[in-house]
Amino acid sequence: MNIVLFNKDLRISDHQPLAEAAKAGEVLPLYIFEPSLWKETALSARHFQFIVESLEELAKGIEGKGGRLLYAIDEVERVLDNLLDIYDSINLFAHKDYRLIDKAEKWVKQNEQVLFTFGPELEDVRDKQFDHRLNSYLKEMLAEVPSKIDVPLKTPDFLLTDLKKLKNFKFKGNKIRFGQQGGEGNAEETLDSFLEGRFSNYIENSQKPLPSSLSSSRLSAYITWGNISIRSIYQKTAEKSQACELEEGKKQLDEFLSKLIARIKVSSMERQNEQLADLSVIKREWNEDWYRRWLAGRTGIPIIDAAMKSLDKTGWMNFSLRGMVISFITNSLLLDEEKPSTALAELYLDYEPALHDYYIQLYSGLRGKMKIMDPVKIGRQLDPDGAFIRRYIPELSRLPAEYIHEPWLYPGFYQLGYDAPMVDVKKVNKYARLQYHEFMGRGKPGRQKTVGDDEQLSFDI
Known part of the structure; x- marks a missing residue:
């Protein structure tokens, strides 16, 4: 039996595993809900909501080709064991995904079955070879949507045919009413609207909280969950860039493409062996009250609070704000990064572990220089008229502009x-700098520069 394992590739367009499996004969399109994954990782209710929305559309797409999307609730290995008991042999088709593929590879080896994986061959390659392989993959012809998907008339009883049982599960965190909805159609509409005109101020607005929510691509969550392929985005954008009559338009789209490629690089690189700074010696004793106020958007510092409240409400914030909120909690307040990192991962709708960990490490000082920021100063730069703050902090909605970033002076x-501010920003920053300078003066070994260090914001798409 040919089984397509869907995971973070919830679409039918440019889906090579599905296309190849359909050519081979009967297909079981399968999504496995693994309880352990949801218990052991930062995945939360909002991620599940997005996945269910994506699966609903994926199911309709497969049904439109004569097939049926099936679901299982169990660990991957046990599901495959049960399927092998029913079928004489199994061919697995899947996109490369380190967690799923690791499990699938072990299983097929133990059970003498076959696994076909698809995606760019980027493992254990660096520099020019990496760039060559990635560029070649991005320019490959897109996989055609199968004209027909043949599913066996009778399927195993333990496989589900609808999502009702999945919807009964309880997850940490809260769903969101105002975030992006999952699904291939929504992903394609988002890309189309970006290329039709939203890109025109892409560079200028990239760091501004409210304008960036409109002029950025807003494709990040759709990329994370595979509602649209990287190749589709790259090729449509490159085509639009070449067709631009004005150099300014081409400049905007080329910048977007460079960030898209940087995102792929960061998410593909193996970094387990890299040396990270050990800043534990300068960290404060854990302060649960500070952490809770930060998470709830009740620090008394408007730009921090607006950022955290907007994230809770929408599941998204631009990367300038992402860097600021993590720098504040880990660098200014000198709290350990583990709990804040997990909390943010649960809130980001586009949570992708490799990217998230890299960015947390970068802005909390574990990777490179510790960045101690002044959120009041940054707030004035990013949101000078306070429009973003007023949208998410109603108590300050009528405050005169001169006080919007320091309302305690009103x-x-x-x-x-x-x-009221829970800390004096200037004092905690001064203390943090002294601690960090003392730490650096102890002769701690420097970290070698790695790919991505010059691209701190370059995967903000």
């Missing part, structure tokens, strides 16, 4: 109902 501050 004569009637205590009538606003907004929290």
